Amino acid sequence: MVTCIAAASSTATATLEYSTLKKPNRTQLFPTILTFSKSLHSKFVTAVVNHPSYVIPRLVNKTNNRIRCCTSPTTSTTTTxxxxxxxPIxxxxxxxxxDGDLSSKEVSVDANENSLVVKISRFGSVQTLMDTNSLYHKINPGETIWYIDDDQLVINLKKQDPELKWPDIVESWESLSSGLVQLLKGTSVFLVGESTEINEKIARELAVGLGYTPLSTRELLEGVAKQTIESWVSAEGSESVAVAESAILESLSSHARTVVATIGDGHGAAAKTNNWRHLFAGFTVWLSESKATDEGSAKEEVIKHIKDGVRGYSNSEVVVKLGGWDATYSKSVAQASLSALKxxxxxxKQLPGKKSLYIRLGCRGDWPDIKPPGWDPSVGTDASRSTV
Structure with missing residues (x-):
């Protein structure tokens, strides 16, 4: 099970959950989208959809703005x-x-906000041409138009967000990694959590997909100190490691297009609530292993962490809950992280710009309520105004 939570703004949080089921030669994911206010007093709004992750488009040919793909539908053995x-809209x-003539009466197109099912009935059988509950983004189903053009079924889907560019019809690793490059606008991503190994593994996956540079604060510190983090902790304590990592994060905060894996095991800077000043320069993802046995208890666990705010990790903008860890499924975890970031x-959509402004003003620790130039974080006042 993988649970993703993305802080949508200062007042709302969006959650995605993925349960990973092992099947022969494939992995199937079932995401749940959940929204709730940070006050934790509002009711949950949940929509459960299927996400057949093994139906991933394969690029065959690309010309201009049109992509020709081929996929194996979930309920058909034929290739569509x-x-x-x-x-624009x-x-x-x-x-x-x-082959063969087909009338409109033999075609069924069922479109909802996030899903599309297309079937044809002929010769006494039903064939599924497409069945996805994971469109790249929401559509206006009531404005769906379709018609038959020679040997093709043409379907026009009205986008709810006309400004958003769709790399493909479905949300997949390829479409998410391509689409996030445009949305992030160069903003870096910081991975935090209890496991350094998981942070580094997912950082490499994300970096490859986004075309970013993967960095590991563990590797950087061990290279300078000429010793392992474990021996460092034994000799000087975890606080010394956290201080050193904070200095590394300060240097990396001005870098663009990087995916930074931070130190876990409670030894790093991210574990402390007061060490997040420079982490806020990028989008932060908490990769958290969970002992929860079902999605409901995983939700409760996340809510408790956010509400208590005891761990520094709870400052993260995205939380990904892992029901166990298997490096084989690291790409699924990375894809879930991209989906939540999207x-x-x-x-x-102003978040990347706000991150850029936060960096230009010196990463003073005033995220997300950025103060005017001259604000002094040590006294919490606007120095420029006080001298006027």
Missing amino acids: HYEFSDG EVELRLALG QLILSD
């Missing part, structure tokens, strides 16, 4: 070829119908 193009999907940024 489709063309996809992104427009809608996306167009063209599905191959194969929802976070789409909830407030």
Whole structure:
């Protein structure tokens, strides 16, 4: 089970959960989207959808703004070829119908905000051309238009967010990594959590997908100190390691297009609530192992952590709950992180710009309520105004 929580803004949080089931030669994910206010007093709004992660488009040909792909649908053993193009207010999907005449009465198109099911009935059987509960983003289902054009079924889907560019029709590793590059606008990503190993593994996956530079504060510190973090902790204590890592994070805070894996095991700077000044320069993801046995208890665990705010990790903008750890599924964890980051940024498209401003003003620790230039974090006043 992988649970993702993305802080949508100062007043709301969006949650995605993925349960990972091992099946022969494939992994299936079932995400749940949940929103709640940080006051924790509002009711939960939950929508459960299926995400067949093993149905990942394979790029066949790309010309201009149209992508030709092929996928194996979840309920059909045949291969469905489709063309996809992104427009200013809608996306167009063209599905191959194969040989033979087909009337509109034999076609079924069922569209909802996040899902699309396309079936054809002929020769006494039903064939599924597409079945996805994971469209790249929300559509207006009531404005869906479709028609038959020779040997293709053409479906026009109206985007809820006209400004958002769709790399593909479905949310997959390829479409998320491509789409997040545009949304992040160079903003770095910091991975925090109890396990240094997990942080580093997922950082490498994300860096490859985004085309970012992977960095490890553990490797940087061990290179300078010429000793392992474990021996450092034994000799000088974890506080000394946290101080040294804070200095590294200060240097990295001005870097763009990096995925930084921080030190876990409670030894690093991120474990302390007062060491987040420079972590806020990027989008922060908490990769948290959980002992919860089901999604409900995982939700309660996350809510408790956010409400208590005892751990420094609870300052994170995205939380990914891991029901156990298996490096084999690191790409699934990375994909879940990208999906949560996408929802976070789409909830407030000004976030990357605010991160940039926060860095330019010196990462003074005033995130997310950025104070005017001249603000003195040591006294909590606006020095520039006090001298006027």
